[in-house]
Amino acid sequence: MRNSFILIFLFLLGASACKDERSDIGDQYFKQGQYKEAVAAYTEYLKLEPTHIKSLYNRGRAYEELGQHEKALADFHKIIKEDPLNVNAYLSVTSDFYYRQQDYENTVFYADKTLKLNENNPVAHTLKGKAYQKLGKLNEAMAAYNAAISVDKEYADAYLSRALLRIHLKQTSRACTDLTMAKSLGASNAAEIINKYCK
Template structure:
């Protein structure tokens, strides 16, 4: 009996040591993330997972880093592992949707966002992600519906107004689009694309002076295409 007790004690000690080693690699990964050493962090999270294959947080962090390095397939695989360990975590589905968006798998992104929203109907970012995927699929009305919901939850969500403006412009609702760009600029005065797109609409609808002023502001804020349109329409 004593022998069995000591064997069990030794096993528990070894297991505890392995867990601690996994945690150390995980902490090292977080430190490297803070230094933007994503490849180094991935190596540490991989070691943590090798020690503890059920280490959900290590899969999540490794997935985030892979996404940052545009390894979207690798990120999706890690989020899938994490979902297997924590299937009720709505945020994991949203993160996987963003990686699918990176691969231009917009239908897959919508599917994942549906799960995220079902699990957490107040997930503003999931509505934003699904709205963007629908926008890329040219489902402009569907996109507007999702951005409406995101704005209902968070009325100060500048990015939701901006992309809703893009969708309205594609439906030729120029007045509605300008209203959304106005709100975007009110919330985020440094949003170059809102000035740029508002400027295009103003020029197209006959308000050249105001439109050119918007394009000039967009160029000042670093919009790459603003200068070309200024030369074409404002000189």
């Protein structure tokens, strides 16, 4: 009897390890930029564990890299259904789907949902600002960028986005200050914009 128990335990342990390996294989493919292979590995793993949040999220990210945004969105929504407090899933829905699709109302909606879960998320504040700016709600956009910077003084995209809004508002001096900060924090196109507006 004891030997039977040990054999069952070892079998379950081995089966569990095989499942984990399939997820790890997907992670390795993803890191190497082999997104089709990553999707296949995650899909195989999800046949065994259909609600495994990490694999769903990573498969969604791999779908995004392949330009299969509807499939990515389906994975992110499944995560939200299984784990309604998952900030990363809300952010992915916000930025990688609705903002990219130029659906700015839904971008604001999902950014707000993200911020209800984590009010100190600079990415969500910045995406909300960008969406408001596209909608022509410039005061709301400025408030969102200011909120992003107040929670993370080293978030380059918030400075860059606020600078572009200030350029639009003809606040060139303040825009150049933001651009200098964005450049110092590594924003890749800040130098080009500085050359155009701050010389």
